[in-house]
Amino acid sequence: MRIAVLTGAGISAESGVPTFRDDKNGLWARFDPYELSSTQGWNDHPERVWAWYLWRHHLVQRVDPNDGHRAVAEWERIPGIVDVSVITQNVDNLHERAGSSAVHHLHGSLFEFRCDICDSAYHGELPDMPEPQLEANPPVCPCGGLIRPDIVWFGEPLPDGPWDASVEAVRATDLLVVVGTSSIVYPAAGLPELALAQGTVVVEVNPEPTPLSADATVTLRESASTALPTLLQQLPSLLGKKS
Template identity: 85%
Template sequence: MRIVVLSGAGISAESGVPTFRDDKNGLWARFDPYELSSTQGWQDHPERVWAWYLWRHHLVQRVDPNDGHRTVAEWEKITGIEDVTVVTQNVDNLHERAGSSAVHHLHGSLFEFRCDNCDSAYAGELPEMLEPELEAEPPQCTCGGLIRPDIVWFGEQLPERPWQASVDAVQRADLLIVVGTSGIVYPAAGLPEMALAQGTVVVEINPEETPLSSSATLAVRQSASDALPHLLQQLPSLLKRV
């Protein structure tokens, strides 16, 4: 069996990684997401955008994978499962830290950086940020450009390689598990539609109803850490009830 897990912010929120709108520290609450997650926002206020992502970079390092992340990684060791591919909209590294070996980041990573001018990768030291700050000076590339997080912002295309690898994995999958995602952000939201069109079983795990819920093969109204550890054992009986 070939399994693909499409994960969103919900699974990381269970580890203590807040979504933008759930970030209650107060410093960022007054900003629209577009101001901190767009090419225009970067051009207008690079110090503000850099501070936001540098804070989240360090925040993620201080939290741990949860039972949902760990369960997906453990599936790779089960006899009869040919491969487990994670396609994630998250920019953290919790799937990798849990032990998943095939993870495709559709929206980039908080742990990769590049120059906004020459596009070269940056591997220099990052300043510590123990508490959130409103502004911080981005490092400078040798070409004179500014170092930015390698994150897909509003107005940018998804990276081609992870996207194509994700499409290929879904096309080969016997089971697609959609966990912790709102199902409204395209093109990622099109992957379950693709799977359903080709007859693949699609299981949604989300405490809340989403646009995918009515068309999914099975919708499980639980959190990732509650549902995933028991899902494969319960799946045959659950599907019989559909």
């Protein structure tokens, strides 16, 4: 059996990773997300954008994977399951830290950095930032460019490698589990549509209804940490109720 898991912000929120919109009263509340997550924002204020992502980089390091992340990693060790591919819209590394071995980051990662001119990967040390700061100077590449987070910003295309691997995983899977995603951000939202079109079982795990809910094979109105640890054991009965 092959399993693909598509995850969004909901699974990470259970570990305490805030989204931009959660920061209602903090330092960054007065900024529009576009100012901090676009090439225009970077070109206008690289020190501000760098400080925002450096703080998030260190914030994620201080939280732990939850039972949802760990359950997905454990599926790899169940006899009869030959592959578990994680496709995530999240930029944290919680799936990897939980033990998942195949993780495709559609929107980049807070733990990868590159030059904004020559695209060379950056592996230098980063200063600590225990509390958010409004500005911080990004490192400088030998070519003279600035080091930026390897994140997909507004208006940028998804990286070809992770996207192609994600499409291949969905086409080959016997089961797609969609966890904690709004199902409105494309092209990622098209992956469940691809699975359904080829007759693959699609299980949605989300406390809130989404555009996918009406079409999913099974919908569970539960959090990831509640639903995922027992999902595979319950799946035969859930599919029996659906049919």
